[in-house]
Amino acid sequence: MAVKIDNNNFIHVGRIIHFHRKKAGLSRIDLAMVAGVGKTVIYDIEHGKETVRIKTLLNILNSLNITMLLDGPIMKHYTETEDAKS
Amino acid sequence: MAVKIDNNNFIHVGRIIHFHRKKAGLSRIDLAMVAGVGKTVIYDIEHGKETVRIKTLLNILNSLNITMLLDGPIMKHYTETEDAKS
DNA sequence: CCCTTATTACCGCCATACCGGTAATAAATT
DNA sequence: AATTTATTACCGGTATGGCGGTAATAAGGG
Numbered sequence A, B: 001m002a003v004k005i006d007n008n009n010f011i012h013v014g015r016i017i018h019f020h021r022k023k024a025g026l027s028r029i030d031l032a033m034v035a036g037v038g039k040t041v042i043y044d045i046e047h048g049k050e051t052v053r054i055k056t057l058l059n060i061l062n063s064l065n066i067t068m069l070l071d072g073p074i075m076k077h078y079t080e081t082e083d084a085k086s
Numbered sequence C: 001c002c003c004t005t006a007t008t009a010c011c012g013c014c015a016t017a018c019c020g021g022t023a024a025t026a027a028a029t030t
Numbered sequence D: 001a002a003t004t005t006a007t008t009a010c011c012g013g014t015a016t017g018g019c020g021g022t023a024a025t026a027a028g029g030g
Helices: A011-023 A028-035 A041-047 A052-065 A075-085 B009-021 B028-035 B038-045 B054-063 B075-085
Strands: A003-005 A068-072 B003-005 B068-071
Touching: A003 A011, A003 B075, A011 A041, A011 A052, A011 B068, A011 B075, A028 A041, A028 B075, A041 A052, A041 B075, A052 A068, A052 A075, A075 B009, B003 B009, B009 B028, B009 B038, B009 B054, B028 B038, B028 B054, B038 B054, B054 B068
Parallel strands: none
Antiparallel strands: A003 B068, A068 B003, A068 B068
């Protein structure tokens, strides 16, 4: 169900944000306010801009209740070693 | 199993990259070459820098066989409407 | 229709992300 | 343990990300 993001299909990020923003009934200015970013960057991302800062993107995604996940074959090993630290 | 990333636990991104890089037996310069980025940005990310470009981050993650996923309550609706386009 | 209000599109400026170069440190080999 | 080799840490310069301001366009009300 989750959407995989890489440098080939990055255009989906903008589409996902646009879709969620419209579903939430928000204008770009509304979303910019909530996410604590400028309106321009939302315009840019929705138009496929790839050179956006990860922090900016996370602010926007989190405001729209979208979760970013990292996964891979050995991610389990990482979480286990991290859990061992606490 | 996948690790959730947001602006509160962003430090994990650097740790995940460091963990995977070491497991792959790569120096920062090695990884930089493969990912097509400078060595400095890998140093920065592993030290918790949050203001990195998403494109740069994806290049590094993909080089380490780490997948980025976006998910949320209404993501299914998005994929359905996207599928309908094709 | 016209006028008002809301939303989107674009421009120029400033702060900074990313780069290569080099110094510092660690690891390895004899 | 001294020299070589590999890796990490840091610095300064430059390209550009993200900002507010404003123009253009769309939506809605009387």
